[in-house]
Amino acid sequence: xxxxxxxxxxxxELDTGATRIAIDARIQLIVALGxxxxxxxxxxxxxxxxxxxxxxxxxxxxxxxxxxxRVLKQSLWVLPLIAAIGMFNPILxxxxxxxxxxxxxxxxxxxxxxxxxxxxxxxxxLLVLTNTCGFREVCRALQRLGCPAxxxxxxxxxxxxxxxxxxEAQSMHRARLARGFGRKSYPLKMWSEFVGQLLLRSIKRAQxxxxxxxxxxxxxxxxxxxxxxxxxxxxxxxLLGWAAVIIALRFLPINAFLSNLISR
Amino acid sequence: MSHHYxxxxxxxxxYPSGQEALKGVDLLIKHGEKVALLGLNGAGKSTxxxxxxxxxxxxxxxxxxxDVPVSKKTAPMVRRAVGMVFQNPDDQLFMPTVxxxxxxxxxxxxxxxxxxxxxxxxxxxxxxxWDLRDRAPSDLSGGQKRAVAIATxxxxxxxxxxxxEPSSNLDSRTREQLMAIVNDFHHTVVIATHDLxxxxxxxxxxxIMKDGRIxxxxxxxxxxxxxxxxxxxxxxxxxxxxxxxxx
Ligand SMILES: Nc1ncnc2c1ncn2[C@@H]1O[C@H](COP(=O)(O)OP(=O)(O)OP(=O)(O)O)[C@@H](O)[C@H]1O
Ligand SMILES: [Mg+2]
Numbered sequence: 001x002x003x004x005x006x007x008x009x010x011x012x013e014l015d016t017g018a019t020r021i022a023i024d025a026r027i028q029l030i031v032a033l034g035x036x037x038x039x040x041x042x043x044x045x046x047x048x049x050x051x052x053x054x055x056x057x058x059x060x061x062x063x064x065x066x067x068x069x070r071v072l073k074q075s076l077w078v079l080p081l082i083a084a085i086g087m088f089n090p091i092l093x094x095x096x097x098x099x100x101x102x103x104x105x106x107x108x109x110x111x112x113x114x115x116x117x118x119x120x121x122x123x124x125x126l127l128v129l130t131n132t133c134g135f136r137e138v139c140r141a142l143q144r145l146g147c148p149a150x151x152x153x154x155x156x157x158x159x160x161x162x163x164x165x166x167x168e169a170q171s172m173h174r175a176r177l178a179r180g181f182g183r184k185s186y187p188l189k190m191w192s193e194f195v196g197q198l199l200l201r202s203i204k205r206a207q208x209x210x211x212x213x214x215x216x217x218x219x220x221x222x223x224x225x226x227x228x229x230x231x232x233x234x235x236x237x238x239l240l241g242w243a244a245v246i247i248a249l250r251f252l253p254i255n256a257f258l259s260n261l262i263s264r
Numbered sequence: 265m266s267h268h269y270x271x272x273x274x275x276x277x278x279y280p281s282g283q284e285a286l287k288g289v290d291l292l293i294k295h296g297e298k299v300a301l302l303g304l305n306g307a308g309k310s311t312x313x314x315x316x317x318x319x320x321x322x323x324x325x326x327x328x329x330x331d332v333p334v335s336k337k338t339a340p341m342v343r344r345a346v347g348m349v350f351q352n353p354d355d356q357l358f359m360p361t362v363x364x365x366x367x368x369x370x371x372x373x374x375x376x377x378x379x380x381x382x383x384x385x386x387x388x389x390x391x392x393x394w395d396l397r398d399r400a401p402s403d404l405s406g407g408q409k410r411a412v413a414i415a416t417x418x419x420x421x422x423x424x425x426x427x428x429e430p431s432s433n434l435d436s437r438t439r440e441q442l443m444a445i446v447n448d449f450h451h452t453v454v455i456a457t458h459d460l461x462x463x464x465x466x467x468x469x470x471x472i473m474k475d476g477r478i479x480x481x482x483x484x485x486x487x488x489x490x491x492x493x494x495x496x497x498x499x500x501x502x503x504x505x506x507x508x509x510x511x
Contacts, residue, residue: 012400015360136360160358163402167354208355211319215348216420217340217372 004170010074011163015135021064025133025141027235031242032129036122038250045107047114050121052249056242057124066131075123082119086112135159161206168201268295268330268345268423268452270316276324277311285311287476288325293452300463300484301456303473304498309456310351312473313426316454317348329424344373347422351429351456353409357401362393362412365401369420387419388412392441406433414442424452431459461505464488472497485509 021028035056042049061068093108130138136156143152172194270293277286285308293299301309314320315327318339327334329342350356359365366387370380388394391411396404401412410433417425425446431439439462446453446466457463463470463484470484472493480493487493488501488509501509 012403015400136364156360157358159360167402205355208350208352209358211314212350212356213358213368214339215317215319215343215350216369216416217343218368 004166004173008163008166008170011159011166014130014159019064019066019132020134020137021132022234023132023238024229024231024235025137026144027231027239028129028133029138029141029145031239031246032125034243035125035246038246039118039121039125042114042118042250044111044114044118047110047117048255049250050114050117052254053117053121053246054124055249056246057121057128060128061131064128064132066128071124071127071131074127075120078119078123079116082116082123085119086115089115161202164205164209165198165202168205169198172198172201269293269328270424270452270454271328272312272315272325273328274325275312275315275322275327277308277315277320278323279311285476286315286322289473289476289478291471291478291481293454295452296450297469298446298453298467299455300467300470301454301473302458302460302463302470302487302497302499307473308476309473310428311476313348313428313454313456316424316426317346318342319348344420345422346424346426347417347420349414349417349425349427349430353406353413354402356413356416357409360400361397362388362399362401362404363397365412366397366415366419369416373420383419383421384415387415390418390441390445391415392438407435407438410434411438411441414445418445422451425449425454427453427455427457429457429459430455431457431462460488460499460501464505464508472499474498 035053039050039053042053057071058068060066061071089112090106090108093106093111095107096104097107097110098105133141139152139156142155143149176194270291272289272291275286275289276284278284289308289312301312303309311320315322315334316329318327318334318336321334321336329346332338332342334342357365359368363384366384367380370383375383384397385394388397391414393408393411393415396408396412401409404412410430414427414430427446430442434442443462443466446455453467455463455467467484469482470480470487471478472480472487474497479497480487480490488505494500
């Protein structure tokens with residue numbers, strides 16, 4: 001499978017590959033967003049406290065049958081991006097905080113680690129959400145929670161257009177393979193033509209899709225409205241249970257407790 | 265729009281790139297008629313259909329649907345009456361699931377949810393795609409996409425059905441289904457097609473186009489018997505069809 005095929009599969013799996021669970025998507029969305037907010041309140045100087053927060057993505061993904069390994073793998077894609085955000089901390093902030101095995105640990109490295117953990121936690125929480133609801137359900141949940149329909153529609157269109165772009169790339173890639181007679185490398189000039197063609201084709205395709213939308217009465221301000229099904233007891237239990245766990249993970253001094261236990 | 269006729273009066277159309285696709289088309293399609301639009305690749309069939317739906321506007325001349333001249337202002341109203349099946353189903357399907365895609369039109373018409381649901385089910389069942397309702401359109405086979413694309417239009421219950429190559433990529437069973445749908449549709453139908461057999465079976469009348477002009481218009485049976493005309497238009501009969509026409 002080429003990289004393009006893999007990307008298409010991954011994109012579709014965001015929706016169709018989801019291992020759906022019987023909890024209302026709105027509640028799952030609230031828990032996931034609440035979790036992200038709590039993660040962001042952990043001070044950057046205390047990465048140790050963040051480690052325990054991984055309990056949420058791990059338990060959620062394992063219990064739902066998604067598997068933490070899958071979520072972990074998916075989340076590693078954005079690691080370079082997060083690293084880029086925190087890159088300057090170790091360089092700029094060289095105040096020493098501790099000496100571990102002869103190496104001086106600076107404030108900058110500590111906050112860098114905290115940024116990495118925060119980023120990973122947030123991304124994993126959202127990945128767990130799409131993996132247990134499906135992309136479309138997350139969009140629906142957003143609207144049911146009061147997010148304007150126009151934003152939700154945009155989000156779904158964005159998802160669709162990434163798909164269009166990838167599909168165009170795929171068909172061009174196949175056409176090239178079919179006539180390439182096994183040739184592996186192409187000069188840079190051909191790559192730039194390839195990219196230019198891809199853009200042109202995507203724009204043409206997007207125009208045709210837009211025509212098809214117009215043909216079916218789309219007027220730019222009529223959006224998808226979904227009904228709001230009522231919540232069940234299990235949804236409420238899920239919400240309260242996780243709220244308690246997340247708050248405990250955040251505010252109970254687990255590290256201090258453990259080191260006490262060990263040094264005693 | 266009580267009378268579902270379509271009238272093209274001296275219609276010209278040039279694409280922004282300068283390509284002159286239609287060079288003066290005059291045509292009247294009456295209410296309840298089933299018309300096949302025949303012609304080689306690039307003859308201008310798709311362009312003519314897009315003009316019918318107000319998706320393109322003529323650079324010269326006029327298109328009327330019922331008593332309404334198609335213009336930028338009337339286009340939304342015209343599109344409610346004219347349902348269009350696109351040549352490439354990949355362009356027509358854009359929602360995350362088949363169900364949502366078929367519901368897109370009715371939702372835009374602001375129908376109540378129960379009515380939307382009813383129409384989606386009827387449309388999907390009539391093309392035999394009800395079982396696909398939860399699938400992603402992009403994951404379907406070419407023929408399945410085609411069937412769903414037709415359902416997206418049927419769910420809007422149009423008065424005029426305009427189809428661009430609806431039978432390409434269909435297996436014989438789905439093709440039969442499509443023919444049955446068109447047969448049961450009691451309003452106006454225009455089908456651009458290379459499938460002469462389907463044209464003969466479904467459409468009593470045919471219009472043959474070449475280089476942006478209409479070169480023949482009449483009974484399908486008679487046109488398909490006219491060897492000279494077929495040669496001029498670049499059309500050729502399959503052996504089975506030739507045999508049938510002979511009789
Ligand atoms: N988007 C476009 N931009 C520029 N020219 C176009 C465009 N679409 C079609 N044309 C040109 O307009 C002419 C008529 O095209 P049209 O698509 O209407 O033909 P068609 O009869 O539907 O052909 P086919 O049987 O291949 O579908 C062709 O010469 C074509 O090259
Ligand atoms: Mg065409």
